[in-house]
Amino acid sequence: MTAELKRMCKSLRLAHVADIYDRIPFEDPVQYAEALLTMELQLREEAKADRLIKKAKFIQEKSLSSFQWSEKVHFPPQMDATELGTLQFIERKENLIFTGSTGTGKTHLATGIGHEACRKGCEVRFYRVSDLAEVLEKAWAEGRWGQFRNRFKKVDLIILDEMGYVPFNKEGAELLFQLISDWYEQTSLIITSNLEFSQWNRVFSDSRLTAALVDRVIHHAHILNFTGDSFRVTHALSRQK
Known part of the structure; x- marks a missing residue:
């Protein structure tokens, strides 16, 4: 040329x-x-x-097509794997909540959906909740809180991974509540957690704030329950046989 x-x-x-x-x-x-x-x-x-x-800053390279579906993933009545794969929940600004024990595939599925959303042109952000807590408190301490909140105005999907593994202090819980209030009915969330909603008081220090946060999260949400043993433990045991 x-x-x-x-x-x-x-x-x-x-x-x-x-x-x-x-x-x-x-x-x-x-x-x-x-x-x-x-x-x-x-x-x-x-x-x-x-x-x-x-x-998006995913911590793993996982695809939706590589996720191994089984009867251990329990869908709500109005959704199945095919519907999930269409990503229409993002267009409707609905949330997905993945609950279940550690190692049952919650992060893999959330990451796979996130990758698929990126390939369809969506803006996605991925956070481990423990890391997000540090980021929020640092932004607040350095006077960048407003700037940080504005980063999400054009984001289509936010993935909050491992809610419940590390408790928030009062300030961190309030900052996260402000973010989720910003995102309510504006942005889709995927939250993975090893805790049932009734146990989220372990994460946040204020019971009223916890109730208000859960109320916003589960409104317009599809809740998937992951059961069974850890894939990683099962795989490790199978190699020893």
Whole structure:
């Protein structure tokens, strides 16, 4: 490709044409133009998905297709695996709550859904709740609280992983409540927890705040219960046989 053609591609923001134009089979001008631009669009979408996945800051590389469904994942009446895979709950600004013992696949499924959402063009953010508590308190102490809250205005899905493993102090609980109040009916949440809602008082120091937070979280929510033994323990035991 000539320098002039490269310049025009850059001017037209055709980021990939210069790299792929000689790999497209030519049958006739219309076929070639359609194939070339189709590939340009496809590579743009892939690059965008990669950027969104990087911004989400997942701690694992998990896909929705790699999740092993079983009878140990209990759906509410109005949802099943097929419906979940459509991600329509994000369009409806609904929440997903995954409850169950450690190691039963909650984080894997939440991460897989998050990756799929990124590939469909959604802005996603992933936090371990224990890490988020530190981030919130630091933002407050450094006078960046308002700026931090504004980061989520255009986010479509927020994943809060491992709610209940580490308790919040009073200030941290109040800051998280403010965030969830901001997100209420504006952004979809996925929350994973090893605790039932009746046990969330262990996490937050104020029972009234806990009740108000749970009320916002479970409104418009689909609750999935994960049962059975830990996949990691089961796998480790199987290798010893």
